[in-house]
Amino acid sequence: GAVVSQHPSRVICKSGTSVKIECRSLDFQATTMFWYRQFPKQSLMLMATSNEGSKATYEQGVEKDKFLINHASLTLSTLTVTSAHPEDSSFYICSARYRTGNTEAFFGQGTRLTVV
Amino acid sequence: AQSVAQPEDQVNVAEGNPLTVKCTYSVSGNPYLFWYVQYPNRGLQFLLKYITGDNLVKGSYGFEAEFNKSQTSFHLKKPSALVSDSALYFCAVRGATGGFKTIFGAGTRLFVKA
Numbered sequence: 327g328a329v330v331s332q333h334p335s336r337v338i339c340k341s342g343t344s345v346k347i348e349c350r351s352l353d354f355q356a357t358t359m360f361w362y363r364q365f366p367k368q369s370l371m372l373m374a375t376s377n378e379g380s381k382a383t384y385e386q387g388v389e390k391d392k393f394l395i396n397h398a399s400l401t402l403s404t405l406t407v408t409s410a411h412p413e414d415s416s417f418y419i420c421s422a423r424y425r426t427g428n429t430e431a432f433f434g435q436g437t438r439l440t441v442v
Numbered sequence: 443a444q445s446v447a448q449p450e451d452q453v454n455v456a457e458g459n460p461l462t463v464k465c466t467y468s469v470s471g472n473p474y475l476f477w478y479v480q481y482p483n484r485g486l487q488f489l490l491k492y493i494t495g496d497n498l499v500k501g502s503y504g505f506e507a508e509f510n511k512s513q514t515s516f517h518l519k520k521p522s523a524l525v526s527d528s529a530l531y532f533c534a535v536r537g538a539t540g541g542f543k544t545i546f547g548a549g550t551r552l553f554v555k556a
Contacts, residue, residue, distance in 0.1 A: 421544070
């Protein structure tokens with residue numbers, strides 16, 4: 327099956343700093359990648375949809391200036407949490423879809439962000 | 443707008459017994475339906491999907507799901523539960539339009555007791 331790799335798996339940062347999370351599709355081209363946030367014991371909340379070569383589409387209530395998304399190639403999307411605060415601590419998960427076809431999305435292993 | 447409901451926060455079943463995790467959905471047009479499983483501090487693992495065709499879909503690890511259009515349901519089932527099936531299960535739906543966003547249910551935690 328298709329593999330999506332997310333890096334890092336865990337990161338601890340200080341308040342006020344920025345953190346970048348990478349999402350890579352290793353063996354397929356993904357025109358669309360999705361970023362989710364998951365709070366403890368809760369479902370995944372879609373943050374934004376990222377299309378290669380264009381600006382990301384953010385869900386209502388998600389601050390685009392705080393959560394910067396870049397999708398520079400068909401295999402890489404990045405999420406940068408800027409000026410992180412403790413309330414940004416969460417589990418962030420990316421997913422990617424094949425370039426064509428109605429297939430399921432493949433998920434990265436997630437990134438546990440802790441802001442201290 | 444599309445939505446997914448998983449009415450049970452938790453399902454308890456004894457090992458060897460059949461299990462069912464419920465899911466209902468709402469979407470315009472034909473739905474694309476998915477089940478994923480998540481283990482602690484891990485990403486989601488794909489179990490199965492319904493796109494079109496037979497209403498009974500077979501997936502990974504012995505799981506299956508039945509698509510019922512009239513009841514707008516897509517319940518996950520397994521004939522004989524294993525302790526190792528204990529995890530968090532998410533039902534998800536994606537419409538044929540709207541950017542192909544996948545919307546997830548709240549999740550159902552499955553406990554299988556030995």
